[in-house]
Amino acid sequence: MTTTVPHPAAKTTVRDRLLRLAETVTTPLLPEDYLDLVAPLRAGAALRGRIVAVEPETRDAATLTIRPGRDWRGHTPGQYVRLGVDVDGVRQWRAYSLTSAPDRPDRLISVTVKAIPDGRVSNHLVRRTRVGTVVQLDQALGDFVLPDPVPARVLFLTAGSGITPVMGMLRAGVHTRADVVVVHSAPTPDDVVFGAHLRALAAQGGIRLVERHTDRDGLLGVAELATLVPDHLDRQTWACGPVGLLDAAEQHWTAAGVADRLHTERFRPTVIAPGEGGSVTFTRTGLTLAADGGTPILDAGEAAGALMPSGCRMGICYGCVLPLRQGAVRDLRTGELTTAVPGDGVLIQTCVSAAAGTCDIDL
Amino acid sequence: MTVIQHKPVNPIAHLSAEDIETLGKELDAIRDRVLAERGASDAAYIRKVIKTQRTLEMSSRAVLLFSLFPPAWVVGTAGLAVAKILENMEIGHNILHGQYDFMRDPKIHSTTWEWDHVSPADQWKHSHNQLHHTYTNVLGKDNDLGYGIMRVDEDQKWYPMHLGQPLWNFVNACFFEYGIAAYDLELGRNLRKGRHKAPEFRARLRAVGRKIRRQVLKDYVIHPLLSGPSFLTTLAATFTANLIRNLWSHSVIMCGHFPSGVETFSKTSIEGETRGEWYLRQMLGSANISGSRLLHIMTGNLSFQIEHHLFPDLPSKRYQEIAPQVRALFDRYGLTYTTGPLPKQVASAWWKVIRLSLPNRETARPAADEPPARVLATSGV
Ligand SMILES: Cc1cc2nc3c(=O)[nH]c(=O)nc-3n(C[C@H](O)[C@H](O)[C@H](O)COP(=O)(O)OP(=O)(O)OC[C@H]3O[C@@H](n4cnc5c(N)ncnc54)[C@H](O)[C@@H]3O)c2cc1C
Ligand code: FES
Numbered sequence: 001m002t003t004t005v006p007h008p009a010a011k012t013t014v015r016d017r018l019l020r021l022a023e024t025v026t027t028p029l030l031p032e033d034y035l036d037l038v039a040p041l042r043a044g045a046a047l048r049g050r051i052v053a054v055e056p057e058t059r060d061a062a063t064l065t066i067r068p069g070r071d072w073r074g075h076t077p078g079q080y081v082r083l084g085v086d087v088d089g090v091r092q093w094r095a096y097s098l099t100s101a102p103d104r105p106d107r108l109i110s111v112t113v114k115a116i117p118d119g120r121v122s123n124h125l126v127r128r129t130r131v132g133t134v135v136q137l138d139q140a141l142g143d144f145v146l147p148d149p150v151p152a153r154v155l156f157l158t159a160g161s162g163i164t165p166v167m168g169m170l171r172a173g174v175h176t177r178a179d180v181v182v183v184h185s186a187p188t189p190d191d192v193v194f195g196a197h198l199r200a201l202a203a204q205g206g207i208r209l210v211e212r213h214t215d216r217d218g219l220l221g222v223a224e225l226a227t228l229v230p231d232h233l234d235r236q237t238w239a240c241g242p243v244g245l246l247d248a249a250e251q252h253w254t255a256a257g258v259a260d261r262l263h264t265e266r267f268r269p270t271v272i273a274p275g276e277g278g279s280v281t282f283t284r285t286g287l288t289l290a291a292d293g294g295t296p297i298l299d300a301g302e303a304a305g306a307l308m309p310s311g312c313r314m315g316i317c318y319g320c321v322l323p324l325r326q327g328a329v330r331d332l333r334t335g336e337l338t339t340a341v342p343g344d345g346v347l348i349q350t351c352v353s354a355a356a357g358t359c360d361i362d363l
Numbered sequence: 364m365t366v367i368q369h370k371p372v373n374p375i376a377h378l379s380a381e382d383i384e385t386l387g388k389e390l391d392a393i394r395d396r397v398l399a400e401r402g403a404s405d406a407a408y409i410r411k412v413i414k415t416q417r418t419l420e421m422s423s424r425a426v427l428l429f430s431l432f433p434p435a436w437v438v439g440t441a442g443l444a445v446a447k448i449l450e451n452m453e454i455g456h457n458i459l460h461g462q463y464d465f466m467r468d469p470k471i472h473s474t475t476w477e478w479d480h481v482s483p484a485d486q487w488k489h490s491h492n493q494l495h496h497t498y499t500n501v502l503g504k505d506n507d508l509g510y511g512i513m514r515v516d517e518d519q520k521w522y523p524m525h526l527g528q529p530l531w532n533f534v535n536a537c538f539f540e541y542g543i544a545a546y547d548l549e550l551g552r553n554l555r556k557g558r559h560k561a562p563e564f565r566a567r568l569r570a571v572g573r574k575i576r577r578q579v580l581k582d583y584v585i586h587p588l589l590s591g592p593s594f595l596t597t598l599a600a601t602f603t604a605n606l607i608r609n610l611w612s613h614s615v616i617m618c619g620h621f622p623s624g625v626e627t628f629s630k631t632s633i634e635g636e637t638r639g640e641w642y643l644r645q646m647l648g649s650a651n652i653s654g655s656r657l658l659h660i661m662t663g664n665l666s667f668q669i670e671h672h673l674f675p676d677l678p679s680k681r682y683q684e685i686a687p688q689v690r691a692l693f694d695r696y697g698l699t700y701t702t703g704p705l706p707k708q709v710a711s712a713w714w715k716v717i718r719l720s721l722p723n724r725e726t727a728r729p730a731a732d733e734p735p736a737r738v739l740a741t742s743g744v
Contacts, residue, residue, distance in 0.1 A: 024585050027577045028477035033470070034417055089406030091467040285474055305464035307472055 040134050043070035047137045052108065054129050061114040061161065061193045062126045063099065068109055068137055075102055075140030077172040078165045078238070078265075081111065082311060082319075084136025087124045091136070094121045095312045097165035097240075097265070098140060099194075101172050112193060114161035141317055144238065144265035145169075150177045151236040155229055157249060159185035159212075159220070159241030160193075165265055166238065167194050175206040181229050185212040185220050185241070220245070222252040233258050240265040269314040269352050271332045278355040282306055282363040283325060291355040296332060298350040306363060308350060315352035324348045327359030367626040367647065374626065375643065377697055386696055387639030393688050394674050397681050405678040406466050412453055412660075413471070420446035424586060430596035443604035445661075448611055450479045452663025457679045459488050464676075481575045482544035486567060490547040496675050500620060500627045500648035507620060511551050514719045516627050521722040528720045532713075539609035544571050611661070614709050615652070619668040621712035622650045624701035645672040646693065651686075651702035658705065659683060669700065 022031040032045060040048050049066040056062045075081065080097045096111035115126040144165055146154075154174065156166045163184055174180055182202075186192040192211060202209035210228050212220045222245075225232045233256050239249045246264045253262040277293035280300065285307075291300035298320050301308045311319020315333060323345035329338050332352050340346040345362065367373060378386075423442030429435040455478035457463070463471050477484050490506070498504035502518055509515040512535070513528045535542040545551070548571060553564050582601040590597035626647040633644070652658065652666035659666045667682030670689055674682075693700040703711070 024577070024580055025589070027581050028479055028574075029417075034421060037414055037417060086403070086406060086466070086468075088402035089404070089466055090402070302467060305461065305467070307467060307469050307474060 041067065041069040045069055045071070047071055047139065048134050049109070049137045051129060051131055051133045051135065054131060056126075057112060057193045058114075058191050058195075060126060060191075061112060062129075063110050063112045064125060064129060065100075065108050065110045066135065066137070067107070072107075072109070072137070073139050075109070075168075076145045077102055077168040077174075078145040079140040079142040079168075080144075080165070080312075081109070081140050082138040083111065083121075083125075084138075085121055085124060085129075087120055092121045093136075093310050093313070095141075095267075095314075097142075097144075097168060099164050099167045099171070101168070103172075112161070112164050112167070114193065138311075141311070142265070144240070144263060146174060146238075150174055152178055153231065153235040154178045154180045155232050155235040155237040156180065156182045156184075157225075157237055157239040157241070157245070158182070159245050161267070162239075162241030162245075162265070163193050163198075165240055167197075169238075170198075170201065170207070175201065180207040181210065181232075181235070182207050183210040183212070183220070183225070183228060185214050185245070187215040188213055222248045225252075233261070236261050236263070238263045238265070240267075243268065243270050266314060266316075269333050276330075276356050278327070278357040278359060280327075280355050280359045280361060283360050285363055293330070293354050293356065294332075295354055296351050297329065297348075297353055297355060297359070297361065300355075301350065301363070308363070310351060313351045315349055318349060320349055320351045321347045322350055323362040325360040325362050327355070327361075328357040329353040329359060330356040367628055367632075374647065374699065378643075382696065383639040383643055384637065385639075386692065387637070387642050389692055390642050390673060390689075391638075393685050394677065397674070397677050397685060401465060401678060401681070405463070405680065406468075408678070408680050409454070409458070409463050409466075409471060412449065416446055416449040416454060420450070427586065427593070427597045427600050428590045429593060430590060430600050431593040436596055436600055440600040440603050440607075443601065444607035444611075447479060447604055447608040448661055451608060451612055452615070452665065453660055453679065454478075454663075455480065455484075456663050456665070459484055460492060461676045462678045479578070480543070481540045481571065481578050482547045483570050483574045486547040486570065487543065490549070492675070496672065498633070499645055499672060500625070501630060501633055501644075502627055503630050504633075506546065506549070511546065511549075513716060515621055515715060517719070517723050518627065518629075519719075521719075525720050529713075529717050532716050536610050536613035537606060539613040540605070541575075544575070547571075614705070615662045615665050617712040618652050618705065618708040619649055619665060621715055622701060622703070622708045623711050623715065624699055625650050642673060643698075645669070646698060648672065649701075650708065651700070652705050652708055653702050654705060669702075 019031070025031075026034060035042065036045060039045070041050060047069050049068040049072075051064055052067050053065040054062055055065075075098050078097070080095045082093055082095050084091050084093045086092075096113060098109055099112045100108065100110040113122050113125045115123045142165075146169060156169075158166055166182065170180075182198065184192065184198070186195075189195060189211070192198065198207070198209050201207050214220070229235070233253070237249075237253070239246055239262060243266070246266060247270065249262060250259070250264065253259050271294075277291055279288055280291045280297055281288040282301065287301075287304060287306055289300055289304040291297060296313075298308050298310055298313065302310075309320055309322070311317035313320070324338065324340040324347075325345060326340050326342045328340075329348050330336065330353065331338065331349075332354055337356055338346055338348055338353070348361075350361075367375070419442055423439045423446055426435050426442065427439035430439055455476065458471060458476045459473050459478065461473040464473050466472075469475055473488065480487070495505055495507045499507075502516060509519065512531050514521060514525045548564075548567055553559060553561075558564050582605065583598055586601060587594045587598040628644055628648070633640075636644070646669060649668040649672045651669050652662060654666060664679035664682050665671060667679075667686055670682035670686055671679070673689065674685075690700050
């Protein structure tokens with residue numbers, strides 16, 4: 001073929017050429033398939049991490065310290081990382097807030113996981129993970145972070161494992177730059193993840209800590225904040241915890257007309273409306289499966305062995321988006337119906353969408 | 364063999380329709396038990412085989428850099444042949460069957476895997492998984508029966524060109540991967556029907572061309588060049604390794620469906636086939652190879668062809684585990700579990716190729732004008 005159009009300045013570097021040559025040596029595999037055998041954390045590899053320590057925090061929570069691959073770009077306190085873990089031989093992806101300070105000299109990162117009843121990944125990580133295991137990672141994500149400069153007065157409203165992103169912020173030293181109150185709920189004093197650390201910070205006067213032990217004193221009602229933290233509505237608040245707490249907080253702050261001062265992080269979506277279900281076809285893979293109306297298409301596809309893209313698995317990161325070629329899906333959070341007719345490519349979040357009829361998805 | 368429906372003594376006449384459905388349920392139960400256990404050990408197994416294979420392949424190729432030196436030639440060629448066999452059989456064939464899709468590891472998945480073979484993975488998956496495994500041993504539907512170039516069943520019509528089939532079979536064995544590529548392309552049929560200009564066929568042809576180019580470049584240009592003064596000896600070594608791999612996989616695959624004892628089926632017999640009947644066809648249409656653990660690994664566990672055909676997507680190392688249960692079912696239902704050592708099965712398959720290169724002797728055929736009844740739902744026990 002002859003062409004008169006000059007090539008755009010797409011420079012093939014020596015490195016590219018070497019890589020192409022290496023590919024002719026290893027085809028049908030890629031050079032990386034061999035390199036991964038010896039150096040899974042090297043620069044240029046798919047991002048992975050090696051677990052270097054597993055330390056229990058409470059009877060059902062543990063902190064995993066991870067050496068990330070060379071291409072790890074660091075994180076902002078409050079962000080989370082997606083972890084791909086092989087549980088019973090099956091790759092499972094879950095999001096975990098980073099609990100380490102962002103600038104550790106040893107470049108290690110940590111996440112703190114609370115095992116939830118019947119939770120597949122959380123129980124595996126807390127109870128069965130061995131040091132030396134290589135896990136898959138993604139770059140840090142999330143906007144549950146403090147602005148710069150940090151507001152003068154800050155409230156952290158947390159419960160259970162919801163303390164994790166806050167711990168990352170405390171380790172980065174927010175309390176040295178702001179007046180910080182932490183209101184944290186857990187069943188008993190022993191169940192407080194990072195209890196010793198938080199109490200020590202409070203004892204040194206770094207933060208004001210309000211612990212709520214729900215086995216004895218019952219769940220915290222947001223109305224109680226008026227007495228516990230009288231100026232809470234004047235503070236910038238970061239809240240993370242179970243759905244009930246976050247929903248109540250959102251109502252409370254909205255009713256007071258200061259919804260903009262409340263920042264929340266949810267660990268799971270609030271599901272309200274199961275759809276009708278239907279058969280889902282992944283058109284490129286040629287896989288058809290029956291999905292019920294309560295199961296996200298992401299979960300249904302994974303269970304059938306499809307390689308589904310995914311991210312937070314709760315509707316915030318858009319890492320799971322796929323084109324719906326035709327059919328109907330229902331958003332599990334809002335009940336909203338999305339339809340597509342042949343020729344369309346409506347982008348849907350598979351992690352929060354269930355089939356509402358026969359669907360063709362471009363995968 | 365003769366299509367089961369034409370046999371003087373029908374080997375499944377003693378089974379009632381209910382028997383066949385119960386048999387199907389028992390096989391489903393075996394499958395469910397494996398699925399319940401499938402997990403970490405299967406993932407660890409395939410990762411270990413892959414790691415071993417890659418290490419072996421790279422070290423053999425490294426040794427071949429010095430292939431001018433005869434001991435290096437021998438060691439490197441043997442290592443490379445074994446690596447290529449592992450890659451095609453225990454790794455490629457089984458991953459492309461989706462046996463490890465459950466792991467959700469994008470690096471070990473039927474939709475992303477490409478193998479060391481001139482037939483591109485997606486074309487092979489179509490002709491093998493969708494056609495051969497669905498229409499196993501159905502005359503006129505399963506092209507694996509003689510690959511469209513040979514007569515391997517009395518019920519296939521004899522033409523004079525079949526006289527040469529022992530020779531075709533030998534040539535096919537030596538260049539088996541090209542034979543498979545041609546077969547996956549349905550080259551013969553597409554050319555015969557004048558479809559060589561159809562865009563779909565041309566696209567597939569181009570894909571095969573690209574794959575062949577890459578494979579040949581790697582094996583016969585790049586690696587020999589890297590060997591410098593050992594250029595020619597490395598070229599000969601890679602050729603030999605490919606030849607060994609081809610002869611080996613051809614032998615193993617012949618043993619799967621050609622030896623005596625294996626049944627074939629007529630097209631009409633599979634109309635409206637139930638799950639139980641499908642299982643039964645797989646049971647009777649396949650043959651195993653008996654042998655050591657090493658043999659099983661080197662055949663990609665296709666030595667458990669019967670178990671593989673019953674459950675093509677279960678991780679291959681499970682076949683050995685369930686074989687006694689499957690065999691017990693054969694015994695209980697009065698069916699013949701065809702198996703034998705490799706040399707015997709290979710000889711049996713070759714004997715058939717030679718025998719059927721000649722027309723049938725008339726006594727071999729019962730009255731052919733009886734209607735091809737759906738045997739799978741006949742008399743009670
Ligand atoms: C942005 C983000 C940050 C997160 N950070 C952390 C963290 O720092 N520490 C941490 O422990 N977890 C965190 N999570 C939650 C975590 O990703 C998993 O959802 C959690 O570990 C449960 O996974 P599993 O596989 O154990 O449970 P699954 O096997 O998926 O679920 C088991 C059962 O538990 C329910 N369930 C699922 N998730 C939760 C949940 N979060 N709480 C209560 N019930 C649930 C399910 O509906 C199901 O019935 C975070 C989630 C998000 C989206
Ligand atoms: S996985 Fe994050 S939006 Fe669906």
